[in-house]
Amino acid sequence: MDKRLIKQIQNNIIKLLKQKNKPLYALTQDNCSEISRLVGCWILEKKPKLKVSIIKGKGVMNIKNKCHDILLIEDKEGSYLIDPTVWQFFKNKRSILIGKAKDIKVIHGILKDIYKGSWKITERLTKKDCSQKKKWLKIIKQNIAEL
Numbered sequence: 001m002d003k004r005l006i007k008q009i010q011n012n013i014i015k016l017l018k019q020k021n022k023p024l025y026a027l028t029q030d031n032c033s034e035i036s037r038l039v040g041c042w043i044l045e046k047k048p049k050l051k052v053s054i055i056k057g058k059g060v061m062n063i064k065n066k067c068h069d070i071l072l073i074e075d076k077e078g079s080y081l082i083d084p085t086v087w088q089f090f091k092n093k094r095s096i097l098i099g100k101a102k103d104i105k106v107i108h109g110i111l112k113d114i115y116k117g118s119w120k121i122t123e124r125l126t127k128k129d130c131s132q133k134k135k136w137l138k139i140i141k142q143n144i145a146e147l
Helices: 004-018 032-046 103-115 128-147
Strands: 051-058 067-075 078-080 097-100 118-125
Touching: 004 032, 032 051, 032 067, 032 078, 032 128, 051 097, 051 103, 051 128, 067 103, 078 128, 097 128
Parallel strands: none
Antiparallel strands: 051 067, 051 118, 067 078, 078 097
């Protein structure tokens, strides 16, 4: 996973969201599930050998019923946490890359330190899952239109 790919994907997310003239923190509300899966598919298209998983957080930011989906990307170099909707919690964040580590325990520690709550890998994305990209895009665009 290289910095150039992360930046390219981040730019694609911003382009997708900025169809409406609202700040990123507003545009990313209630879209983390669909955007995370969509971005996971973009990553798989560019780097099919990577392992892409969804990590779901509960009690995020110490809010009882707040859930959040983040991507865990694994390659031979280690594990990367990518939060495609990071701006809903951190308005001025410059990168969707939240952390990198070789050990999954360290990854869980990073999540707890930054987002609080409890975290668990809930699914692994495959190319087959990516057949739902149009559905996810439609939901994202509907959510944005309702703002």
